[in-house]
Amino acid sequence: MSNLSDISDVATTHAAALAEARDANNRQIRNARLSAALRYVILFGVGLLMLYPLIWLVGASFKTNSEIFANPGFLPNSPTLDGYQKGWETSTPYTFGRFFLNSFLIIVPKVIGTAISCTMVAYAFARFDFPFKRVLFSSVIAILLLPNVVTRIPQYILFRDLGWLDSFLPLWVPSAFAGDAFFVFMLVQFLRAIPDDMEQAARVDGANSWQTLIYIVVPMLGPALISVCLFQFMWTMNDFLGPLIYLSSVDKYPVSLALKLSIDTTEAFEWNRILAMSVLTITPALIVFFMAQKYFIEGISAGGVKG
Amino acid sequence: MKRSRLLGLAYLSPYLIGLMVFTMIPFAASFYLSFTDYNLMSSPRWTGLENYIELFFHDRTFRRSLSVTLLYVFLTVPLKLGFALFIAYILNYKLRFINLFRTAFYVPSILGGSIAIAVLWRYIFAYEGLVNMLLAYIGIEPINWFGDPTNALFTLTLLRMWQFGSAMVIFLAALQSIDKSLYEAAAIDGASKAHSFIFITIPLITPVIFFNLIMQMVQAFQEFNGPYIITQGGPLKSTYLLPLYIYDEAFKRFDMGYASAIAWVLFVIIMALTLVAFWSSKKWVFYAGDKRS
Numbered sequence: 001m002s003n004l005s006d007i008s009d010v011a012t013t014h015a016a017a018l019a020e021a022r023d024a025n026n027r028q029i030r031n032a033r034l035s036a037a038l039r040y041v042i043l044f045g046v047g048l049l050m051l052y053p054l055i056w057l058v059g060a061s062f063k064t065n066s067e068i069f070a071n072p073g074f075l076p077n078s079p080t081l082d083g084y085q086k087g088w089e090t091s092t093p094y095t096f097g098r099f100f101l102n103s104f105l106i107i108v109p110k111v112i113g114t115a116i117s118c119t120m121v122a123y124a125f126a127r128f129d130f131p132f133k134r135v136l137f138s139s140v141i142a143i144l145l146l147p148n149v150v151t152r153i154p155q156y157i158l159f160r161d162l163g164w165l166d167s168f169l170p171l172w173v174p175s176a177f178a179g180d181a182f183f184v185f186m187l188v189q190f191l192r193a194i195p196d197d198m199e200q201a202a203r204v205d206g207a208n209s210w211q212t213l214i215y216i217v218v219p220m221l222g223p224a225l226i227s228v229c230l231f232q233f234m235w236t237m238n239d240f241l242g243p244l245i246y247l248s249s250v251d252k253y254p255v256s257l258a259l260k261l262s263i264d265t266t267e268a269f270e271w272n273r274i275l276a277m278s279v280l281t282i283t284p285a286l287i288v289f290f291m292a293q294k295y296f297i298e299g300i301s302a303g304g305v306k307g
Numbered sequence: 308m309k310r311s312r313l314l315g316l317a318y319l320s321p322y323l324i325g326l327m328v329f330t331m332i333p334f335a336a337s338f339y340l341s342f343t344d345y346n347l348m349s350s351p352r353w354t355g356l357e358n359y360i361e362l363f364f365h366d367r368t369f370r371r372s373l374s375v376t377l378l379y380v381f382l383t384v385p386l387k388l389g390f391a392l393f394i395a396y397i398l399n400y401k402l403r404f405i406n407l408f409r410t411a412f413y414v415p416s417i418l419g420g421s422i423a424i425a426v427l428w429r430y431i432f433a434y435e436g437l438v439n440m441l442l443a444y445i446g447i448e449p450i451n452w453f454g455d456p457t458n459a460l461f462t463l464t465l466l467r468m469w470q471f472g473s474a475m476v477i478f479l480a481a482l483q484s485i486d487k488s489l490y491e492a493a494a495i496d497g498a499s500k501a502h503s504f505i506f507i508t509i510p511l512i513t514p515v516i517f518f519n520l521i522m523q524m525v526q527a528f529q530e531f532n533g534p535y536i537i538t539q540g541g542p543l544k545s546t547y548l549l550p551l552y553i554y555d556e557a558f559k560r561f562d563m564g565y566a567s568a569i570a571w572v573l574f575v576i577i578m579a580l581t582l583v584a585f586w587s588s589k590k591w592v593f594y595a596g597d598k599r600s
Contacts, residue, residue, distance in 0.1 A: 039397050046394060047411040050469065054414065056437055057427050069433070072440040117321040124322075128315025136319070143330055145521065145581060149529055149550055150574040153340065153557050153567050154333035160347070177325025184322065209314055238421040240532050245558055256422045260536065263426065275430065278423035289417045293410060296417070297476055 083272030113176030416472030
């Protein structure tokens with residue numbers, strides 16, 4: 001009998017425990033659902049805050065000037081290409097096409113110079129031994145943290161003495177000497193993580209260090225090099241202070257300066273021209289970003305980045 | 308593997324030349340120039356401490372600019388990092404569309420310093436702009452975002468907070484690398500989510516917090532595009548950050564000596580705060596034994 005009552009006792013406590021557990025479980029699921037919902041609400045809200053200004057910008061660039069400050073919505077009431085047509089013409093003898101061309105004339109040599117010099121330097125740091133290696137590598141990190149503001153004035157004087165003012169040279173040359181320490185750092189980290197077996201094998205087969213670099217190391221660095229080029233493209237496209245200091249003739253202006261110029265010279269109420277040109281200015285960067293997103297995310301996750 | 312040392316130096320040579328010509332020499336020259344009077348026309352004239360005495364004891368613009376800069380940095384950096392960490396924390400749960408959200412949050416950072424974004428900010432925070440139009444819907448009086456000296460700096464801060472994406476991506480990568488079993492063990496011991504966050508998450512990501520803190524701080528001290536395009540330093544110099552002042556002195560008034568002195572004060576402040584951060588990091592930055600590399 002006692003056994004039986006024991007069993008029934010156990011059964012009832014068991015049932016009670018089960019019910020309690022079920023309740024707790026339900027409560028947990030409910031809580032989990034609630035907090036998941038809350039998270040989506042927050043993320044969606046923040047996402048809207050992030051993107052709506054950009055969405056509004058695109059819509060507003062097709063609005064008439066009177067509508068820009070009257071309609072907070074995205075869709076224009078009476079869409080017009082007026083902003084694009086007149087904005088493209090600019091108030092200078094040049095169209096925005098010229099300024100885009102200038103931007104690319106600055107960007108392309110700069111990106112190539114960056115890629116070549118940073119690869120060589122990263123190869124040296126990751127695969128060779130030389131005097132003061134530690135100190136020199138620390139200097140890479142020091143430059144990474146060194147505020148440009150302190151070297152800018154003497155650099156300007158140097159480029160003036162060389163007669164390089166109002167040319168693209170001050171914008172190209174420092175990058176061709178591995179001046180962007182962040183990229184050197186990123187490539188060194190990447191290269192250190194790759195074992196050098198392949199390079200050893202190539203050397204056994206009689207390849208010299210230059211051939212090893214070109215045929216073995218560069219292909220392995222592929223994704224990291226793409227990140228370097230993309231970041232440099234983006235930063236140069238957005239760079240404003242460099243061109244502002246060094247370029248003085250309008251026919252050499254990149255888009256960033258041209259946009260500033262159009263703010264200064266456009267009639268105070270011709271807002272849609274400026275907004276339209278703003279849209280065009282950010283378009284190349286957006287296209288590149290969406291085409292190559294994974295390189296950006298990997299690039300900054302790996303090395304951390306300014307921005 | 309040891310190869311010829313000369314070969315290594317040969318590959319390093321672009322960096323060595325760049326380091327000398329574009330960093331070390333300009334760095335030293337800038338220090339020298341800060342003790343001179345130099346307008347680019349005649350050669351620099353040594354004036355000793357004159358520039359610094361002028362700066363610290365007579366220049367009211369400098370004092371204003373310095374306090375505005377410090378306020379800007381101390382507002383922007385913690386707000387931006389706090390927000391980035393908060394969003395990264397939420398994104399770290401196994402949610403659907405996480406990549407979509409991450410992309411959406413990262414887009415403003417990609418456009419970062421673009422002049423177009425500063426222009427956009429100028430329009431949406433104009434008195435009759437988008438933000439005030441939207442506020443009107445919920446019955447809030449229009450706010451004078453950039454016209455009022457007390458608001459202008461804060462509105463610039465909002466612009467940089469909007470670009471929290473790259474700090475967030477770095478936080479998210481760090482959060483994703485934390486071993487999940489630590490949380491499970493803590494939960495069994497009865498730790499609440501808040502406890503787990505404070506005692507597990509935060510210590511494990513302190514290296515990344517430290518990294519973000521330094522990078523964002525160095526960057527915030529050098530903010531130029533935002534105030535230059537949007538407010539031109541106004542109203543009443545309430546957004547006249549030191550980089551703007553340096554730019555005006557150097558490239559508008561061509562007073563290279565005085566501009567260098569301001570640049571050096573800014574540099575010393577940044578360095579001092581960086582050193583404080585490095586020094587204090589021994590106390591609060593936690594490197595897991597196997598992660599030190």
